[in-house]
Amino acid sequence: MNDSSTPQAPLDAQGENAEGAHSANDAGSKTATPSPGSLEAVASTVPTGNSVSAYVTNYVQRLRGGEMGSLPAVTGLVLLVIVFSILQPTFKGLFNFGNMLTEGAGPIFIAMGLVFVLLLGEIDLSAGFAAGVCATVMVRLMVGYHAPWPVSIGAAILTGVIIGFLIGFLRAKVRIPSFVVTLAFFLAFQGVALYIANNGKGQKGDITITDPVVNGFEGNQMPVWAGWLLAILIVAGYAAVKLLAQNGRRTRGLNTEPLGVLAFKIGAVAVGTFLAVYALNKNRSINQAAGFKTVDGKLVKVAAAELLGVPWVVPIIIAFFVVWTFVLSRTRYGRHVYAVGGNEEAARRAGIPVDRIRISVFVLCSAMAAIGGIMIGSNVQSVSVANYGGNTLLLAVGAAVIGGTSLFGGKGRMIDAVVGGAVVEVIYNGMSNLVKGTNSAAVQYIVTGVVLMLAAAVDALSRRRAGSSGL
Amino acid sequence: MPDQPLLQMRGINKSFGPVHVLQNVDFEARAGEVTSLVGDNGAGKSTLVKCISGTYTIDSGEYAFDGQGTNIHTPRDASALGIEIVYQDLALCDNLDIVQNMFLGRERVSRVVLDENSMEHAAEETLASLSVRTVKSVRQRVSSLSGGQRQTVAIAKAVLWNSKLVVLDEPTAALGVAQTAQVLALVRRLADRGLAVVLISHNMLDVLQVSDRIAALYLGKMAAIVDRSQVNQTQLVELITTGKTAGVPAMTTGVGE
Ligand SMILES: Nc1ncnc2c1ncn2[C@@H]1O[C@H](COP(=O)(O)OP(=O)(O)OP(=O)(O)O)[C@@H](O)[C@H]1O
Numbered sequence: 001m002n003d004s005s006t007p008q009a010p011l012d013a014q015g016e017n018a019e020g021a022h023s024a025n026d027a028g029s030k031t032a033t034p035s036p037g038s039l040e041a042v043a044s045t046v047p048t049g050n051s052v053s054a055y056v057t058n059y060v061q062r063l064r065g066g067e068m069g070s071l072p073a074v075t076g077l078v079l080l081v082i083v084f085s086i087l088q089p090t091f092k093g094l095f096n097f098g099n100m101l102t103e104g105a106g107p108i109f110i111a112m113g114l115v116f117v118l119l120l121g122e123i124d125l126s127a128g129f130a131a132g133v134c135a136t137v138m139v140r141l142m143v144g145y146h147a148p149w150p151v152s153i154g155a156a157i158l159t160g161v162i163i164g165f166l167i168g169f170l171r172a173k174v175r176i177p178s179f180v181v182t183l184a185f186f187l188a189f190q191g192v193a194l195y196i197a198n199n200g201k202g203q204k205g206d207i208t209i210t211d212p213v214v215n216g217f218e219g220n221q222m223p224v225w226a227g228w229l230l231a232i233l234i235v236a237g238y239a240a241v242k243l244l245a246q247n248g249r250r251t252r253g254l255n256t257e258p259l260g261v262l263a264f265k266i267g268a269v270a271v272g273t274f275l276a277v278y279a280l281n282k283n284r285s286i287n288q289a290a291g292f293k294t295v296d297g298k299l300v301k302v303a304a305a306e307l308l309g310v311p312w313v314v315p316i317i318i319a320f321f322v323v324w325t326f327v328l329s330r331t332r333y334g335r336h337v338y339a340v341g342g343n344e345e346a347a348r349r350a351g352i353p354v355d356r357i358r359i360s361v362f363v364l365c366s367a368m369a370a371i372g373g374i375m376i377g378s379n380v381q382s383v384s385v386a387n388y389g390g391n392t393l394l395l396a397v398g399a400a401v402i403g404g405t406s407l408f409g410g411k412g413r414m415i416d417a418v419v420g421g422a423v424v425e426v427i428y429n430g431m432s433n434l435v436k437g438t439n440s441a442a443v444q445y446i447v448t449g450v451v452l453m454l455a456a457a458v459d460a461l462s463r464r465r466a467g468s469s470g471l
Numbered sequence: 472m473p474d475q476p477l478l479q480m481r482g483i484n485k486s487f488g489p490v491h492v493l494q495n496v497d498f499e500a501r502a503g504e505v506t507s508l509v510g511d512n513g514a515g516k517s518t519l520v521k522c523i524s525g526t527y528t529i530d531s532g533e534y535a536f537d538g539q540g541t542n543i544h545t546p547r548d549a550s551a552l553g554i555e556i557v558y559q560d561l562a563l564c565d566n567l568d569i570v571q572n573m574f575l576g577r578e579r580v581s582r583v584v585l586d587e588n589s590m591e592h593a594a595e596e597t598l599a600s601l602s603v604r605t606v607k608s609v610r611q612r613v614s615s616l617s618g619g620q621r622q623t624v625a626i627a628k629a630v631l632w633n634s635k636l637v638v639l640d641e642p643t644a645a646l647g648v649a650q651t652a653q654v655l656a657l658v659r660r661l662a663d664r665g666l667a668v669v670l671i672s673h674n675m676l677d678v679l680q681v682s683d684r685i686a687a688l689y690l691g692k693m694a695a696i697v698d699r700s701q702v703n704q705t706q707l708v709e710l711i712t713t714g715k716t717a718g719v720p721a722m723t724t725g726v727g728e
């Protein structure tokens with residue numbers, strides 16, 4: 001779809017609707033307007049169509065041509081939510097909704113960084129343990145050396161930057177394939193993380209995070225009013241970006257998106273956002289009524305617990321999403337990332353510093369991994385190296401690919417990390433409660449692996465389809 | 472100043488180790504004219520183009536652009552002068568659209584934000600000014616374009632950047648009849664706009680159809696630079712295969728006038 005696309009609204013598509021995943025503007029051109037359904041319309045990087053019906057026709061054509069964007073992920077998400085809600089009583093309900101948001105946040109941050117790397121057709125297999133290294137650096141500084149949280153987090157991100165630079169340098173300058181570089185680091189970083197966890201001052205091994213701010217990222221909720229304010233900001237920001245873009249094109253005499261489509265997108269984002277905030281602002285505590293519970297054989301009175309509000313990690317995700325979407329779709333740097341991913345030689349001839357771009361994406365990836373690592377720690381209020389192995393990386397790569405980012409480079413958007421991350425989290429969470437007992441972990445691994453393979457197959461097939469239809 | 476060629480190269484020599492590929496080659500390209508560069512495989516056409524574009528530095532010889540003697544060491548030097556090379560493999564990004572490709576590496580920004588609308592507008596105007604009608608929307612991804620359309624985009628890019636000299640290395644090699652005609656028409660329009668165009672081609676019909684002047688390389692030497700009107704197809708083929716032909720004065724030194 002509009003992966004490489006141009007004027008893309010940063011807040012485009014909160015995942016509520018596939019339509020919203022389109023870029024901001026309509027196109028066509030002044031010289032000639034493609035007729036609906038024509039090949040030109042199909043291949044356009046900006047949705048075309050002078051009327052709502054033409055727009056829809058073009059959209060359907062693009063889907064047929066293999067440019068599916070977020071649609072498979074969004075459809076999958078809806079289906080999975082329905083299936084798990086039917087199969088599994090603990091899946092539905094507000095408590096698990098909030099729980100999934102915080103549980104899924106870590107991989108989403110890592111996936112955001114991976115989108116940059118995947119856009120160049122590269123891979124970072126070390127991102128999971130890089131997150132682990134950065135998180136242990138943070139927690140070691142906090143528990144061992146009483147560093148305040150901004151210093152510790154800063155050090156974690158700096159560690160990520162250094163790691164990314166190292167990977168990027170080995171790939172771009174020494175020219176080792178990224179697969180090999182990051183596979184080596186996958187092993188090495190596990191060791192580094194363990195070393196930091198088991199040495200130095202303070203608690204060893206699994207280290208408890210004592211800092212309330214770091215724990216608060218995932219553990220604390222926004223006040224109810226702040227949640228509503230966030231919703232208003234999201235919708236107003238989205239509408240403003242859309243309308244400004246529309247206006248800019250009109251004054252230039254360029255074709256614009258049909259007003260009906262524009263209204264639909266803004267409306268959909270508004271409904272989705274307000275529904276989500278409404279749900280999160282309700283008390284989702286499992287212990288809603290005061291009552292009694294047996295502790296050590298005695299009945300104890302338990303007060304009603306209150307758990308409501310949007311988790312703080314949500315605005316953090318949105319902030320990163322907006323910034324990275326802006327960088328990818330509206331800046332020269334972002335354009336060059338797509339160009340290098342699309343045709344390295346063409347980019348080089350156009351004077352783009354290919355090596356520098358390549359190093360930079362690994363730096364961004366590892367820095368985002370650092371943030372993901374911190375969030376994974378925040379979710380369980382402790383840093384344990386084991387939490388960064390297993391399928392952390394698989395979930396993050398899966399998120400990006402399921403969201404629609406291609407493993408072949410040149411195609412992908414930041415929204416992919418978020419939508420794909422939601423799919424991955426729903427599968428992970430749904431499966432973990434569906435199969436209970438000893439086989440639970442086994443089934444989770446198998447299902448996650450199969451889903452990643454399915455996503456990669458969809459990616460490869462849609463690429464072939466695009467190739468055969470001349471797209 | 473129609474008398475002064477935009478690009479004038481005299482006595483160019485270029486060797487790769489013991490291989491003396493270009494021997495005392497003279498070459499010129501004039502504004503408003505299509506100069507075809509012909510020659511058999513291995514005659515040195517691509518090498519000469521790479522000397523023009525700064526990909527290779529010449530061993531000896533004079534390189535004058537716009538009447539000014541210059542030294543070209545890198546492709547950047549050449550593009551700074553207004554020389555644009557359209558290579559046969561085109562080097563377009565399939566995943567980007569026409570506008571994005573035309574502005575690649577030279578994107579317009581206001582502050583840090585890409586100025587998409589102004590770029591789209593400029594791309595449309597450039598294509599319209601070249602009477603390109605085969606491309607329906609400038610927001611089409613390049614992957615959806617035909618070979619001829621891609622060639623068109625690559626050429627239009629050169630125009631967009633106000634190049635003075637455009638060198639096209641076999642632009643019609645992979646094209647069908649209709650698309651070849653379109654690209655040749657575009658080549659002609661470039662010259663009519665006042666650009667100097669250098670066209671490398673193995674297709675004699677194309678060369679005879681579109682050129683104002685023809686330069687024939689033979690085994691690393693410039694066999695002749697002649698007006699289109701001075702040669703017919705038989706003579707041209709003879710020039711290419713033997714380096715000389717009856718009725719066309721052989722080149723000695725300097726570009727014969
Ligand atoms: N880098 C190089 N090193 C050594 N020899 C070279 C090099 N580049 C070209 N040559 C030689 O120079 C000669 C001219 O090559 P060039 O590519 O310029 O020919 P051409 O006229 O473009 O041929 P074609 O029509 O096949 O493209 C050939 O004999 C080739 O082998």
Ligand SMILES: [Mg+2]
Pocket residue numbers: 516517518
């Ligand atoms: Mg050649």
